[in-house]
Amino acid sequence: MSQARGSSPRHQQHEQQQQSADRAFAMSDVVRQYRELVEEERSGSALVHDTVVIGGGAAGAGVLRDLASRGNASALLVDRGPFGGQTSSKTGKAIHPGIRYLRMAFHRMLLAAHLRRDPKIKQTTAQNLRGAWLDLQLVWYGTRERKILIETADDTVEEIPNIVFVLPDSPEKKWAVFFGISLYDLFTTLWAWCGLQARFSRVKLFRNGKALHRELPNLEAKDVLGGILYWDGKANNDKILVLKAIRDAYYRRSADHPIRALSHVEVVHHEWHAEQGAPGGGHFTVTLARRFDHDELPEQVTVKAHTLTNAAGPWVDQVRNRTEQPDGRQSVVYSRGTHLEATNRFIHEALTADPRLQVGLVPLNAERQHYLRPFQQHGLWYVQCTTTDRAHTDPDLVVPEEDEIEELLHSYNALVDDRWKIGRRDIFNVFCGIRPLASGDGGKIAVQDISRMFRITRREHGGGPVFDMVNVKLTEFRWAGREVGELIAKEVRRRTSRVLGRSSTRRLPFLNVPGEHRYTPGGAERPWGDREFVAEKVAHHVRHQMAGSYADYLLNTGAVRDAVVFDDEGRCDIDLAVLDLVLDEMASLLGWDTDRRRAEWEGFAEVYGRNMAWADLGEKVRGHKPAEPFSVPGAAAGAPE
Numbered sequence: 001m002s003q004a005r006g007s008s009p010r011h012q013q014h015e016q017q018q019q020s021a022d023r024a025f026a027m028s029d030v031v032r033q034y035r036e037l038v039e040e041e042r043s044g045s046a047l048v049h050d051t052v053v054i055g056g057g058a059a060g061a062g063v064l065r066d067l068a069s070r071g072n073a074s075a076l077l078v079d080r081g082p083f084g085g086q087t088s089s090k091t092g093k094a095i096h097p098g099i100r101y102l103r104m105a106f107h108r109m110l111l112a113a114h115l116r117r118d119p120k121i122k123q124t125t126a127q128n129l130r131g132a133w134l135d136l137q138l139v140w141y142g143t144r145e146r147k148i149l150i151e152t153a154d155d156t157v158e159e160i161p162n163i164v165f166v167l168p169d170s171p172e173k174k175w176a177v178f179f180g181i182s183l184y185d186l187f188t189t190l191w192a193w194c195g196l197q198a199r200f201s202r203v204k205l206f207r208n209g210k211a212l213h214r215e216l217p218n219l220e221a222k223d224v225l226g227g228i229l230y231w232d233g234k235a236n237n238d239k240i241l242v243l244k245a246i247r248d249a250y251y252r253r254s255a256d257h258p259i260r261a262l263s264h265v266e267v268v269h270h271e272w273h274a275e276q277g278a279p280g281g282g283h284f285t286v287t288l289a290r291r292f293d294h295d296e297l298p299e300q301v302t303v304k305a306h307t308l309t310n311a312a313g314p315w316v317d318q319v320r321n322r323t324e325q326p327d328g329r330q331s332v333v334y335s336r337g338t339h340l341e342a343t344n345r346f347i348h349e350a351l352t353a354d355p356r357l358q359v360g361l362v363p364l365n366a367e368r369q370h371y372l373r374p375f376q377q378h379g380l381w382y383v384q385c386t387t388t389d390r391a392h393t394d395p396d397l398v399v400p401e402e403d404e405i406e407e408l409l410h411s412y413n414a415l416v417d418d419r420w421k422i423g424r425r426d427i428f429n430v431f432c433g434i435r436p437l438a439s440g441d442g443g444k445i446a447v448q449d450i451s452r453m454f455r456i457t458r459r460e461h462g463g464g465p466v467f468d469m470v471n472v473k474l475t476e477f478r479w480a481g482r483e484v485g486e487l488i489a490k491e492v493r494r495r496t497s498r499v500l501g502r503s504s505t506r507r508l509p510f511l512n513v514p515g516e517h518r519y520t521p522g523g524a525e526r527p528w529g530d531r532e533f534v535a536e537k538v539a540h541h542v543r544h545q546m547a548g549s550y551a552d553y554l555l556n557t558g559a560v561r562d563a564v565v566f567d568d569e570g571r572c573d574i575d576l577a578v579l580d581l582v583l584d585e586m587a588s589l590l591g592w593d594t595d596r597r598r599a600e601w602e603g604f605a606e607v608y609g610r611n612m613a614w615a616d617l618g619e620k621v622r623g624h625k626p627a628e629p630f631s632v633p634g635a636a637a638g639a640p641e
Helices: 009-022 028-045 058-069 099-111 125-152 174-194 209-215 238-251 311-320 346-353 402-413 476-498 533-546 550-556 559-563 576-590 596-611 617-622
Strands: 053-054 075-079 159-164 204-206 226-235 259-263 267-272 282-290 301-305 308-310 332-342 360-364 370-377 379-390 427-438 457-463 465-470 565-568 573-574
Touching: 009 559, 028 259, 028 301, 053 058, 053 226, 053 238, 053 267, 053 301, 058 075, 058 238, 058 465, 058 476, 075 267, 075 576, 099 125, 099 174, 125 159, 125 174, 125 226, 125 476, 159 370, 174 226, 174 238, 204 209, 209 226, 226 238, 226 301, 226 311, 238 259, 238 476, 308 311, 311 332, 311 427, 346 379, 346 576, 370 402, 370 565, 379 402, 427 465, 427 573, 427 596, 457 476, 465 476, 533 559, 533 576, 550 559, 550 576, 559 565, 559 576, 573 617, 576 596, 576 617, 596 617
Parallel strands: 053 075, 053 308, 075 259, 159 360, 308 465
Antiparallel strands: 159 226, 204 226, 267 282, 282 301, 332 379, 332 427, 360 370, 370 379, 457 465, 565 573
16 A cells, blocks of 8 residues: 555645644653653554664654655654754755765766876775766755755755855866856756756856956955856755654654654664564564653663664764674764854844845865855854865764864955954854765775765664665755665565555655744844744744753754844854843753753853854853752753653
């Protein structure tokens, strides 16, 4: 059966949209779902899920939503922390196929044909050809994925203009950059025609620095050789995009085909149990441990599944080895990216007044790629500066370094005139993220040598299939989720003769909740500085966006931007009273006692102070002590019932 019920998919979608008005997606849902698993285990009626997805980032969210869209699949997703709390919330927010991946493809082709030499890339002709082919696929299908997300993710994903700057030390000549981005834009046009939507090229060439200055009068770079304007995509909020995908899947559950999503729950062990005569010859038993506080629930619960999906991102190897027969293999290396966010009164007012200046700046540097993009959150304009591709070793220790901050400041300031330049005093947020890149040689390959195409590996553990997902970026999470969903569907059919429905995420809009547009960062309402709005936004995130941690809410959803103000000189500042307001609201809504409230603040201040060690505002937050509440709100439960 391809449908779980007799009604049409469109009718089902309408019913779900109507019902979603009465639904929430909060920590209380995790408590209830965990209790259901405990009761099922005790009664001996535990369902054998089609898969257990390990990791609640972009990769895991894509798989869960794909299975939910099929109508008759059951799946359980778990994450040891908040959903989207690691790599997926520490990105440059780009939804793009990647112009640098297209450049890497042509670069590898030239290396394979021995028309170019690059001592940094030490691979064979066959390896270079394969890498080129993978990167071309990534750009071609990534263009499709960008289009799908813009059309289905509502106002969470939108288009943004960008200008690539060709510099004297750029790795490619001006004509090669013009050709590459024109081809990049042609892919977009072809996918638009495939969807029966008229679209014509919006590429604009600038032959020299003077032409660029006429387009953007805030530029000063005198050594720029030329540039090209093109359009790409961006997520207004990367973590919220992941959360909305998981929430959308959760809302599409049914009693017969449950879709479960539990944050703060960790997989501590998994093992295959073979059974003679059982459907599929057996199942996985997966031991889960809760990481949220709740005295009445057991510390661990065991669930069953036909397959496992390892979407643990940088921790994919650690998760794979949580079994009685670990292989000890290293399948990934880490690429690190650093991001800073800065503003001041001049930048904010200039970007507000002139939409022409709301364009991303992409200098084509000799070493690492930099993206310098303007963003808006509820009326506040700021600039995010992003760098990529630094080798990294420890996924549990990711801290911004001073030279990275200087590199980003220099990259931005080299392009703009004196009025637009930023310094450490203008920075209000810094964060790092790491990306696991697939490595087939035990981690000995350099990050520059690895294709950015995601990899899905099927392996047998005991007698059961496990699917490892590596290097799934925001842009491709729906695509990768569908690929894994198809593999799971084949396994379920082979083992149980049950046929799962077809994936429908290609045209399936994300389900929203009432009033959600009001809290979209780039929404029409612009209540910057409105404290009543800040309190209402906190309540929305607690009820509908699984907000349960002060640090996670402020840093991973970017809510720290709500506390940005300007001092008398027009420089960037942090309003500590707004941070206190957010803390008070979360404590009241989640029932935190005085000790929990203090611990939540200290957790935020430690992470923020560490990340902002090389920016002036870090010290201000580190030295702040929120006032203790006059009364203790509610019980000290870690999650409301």
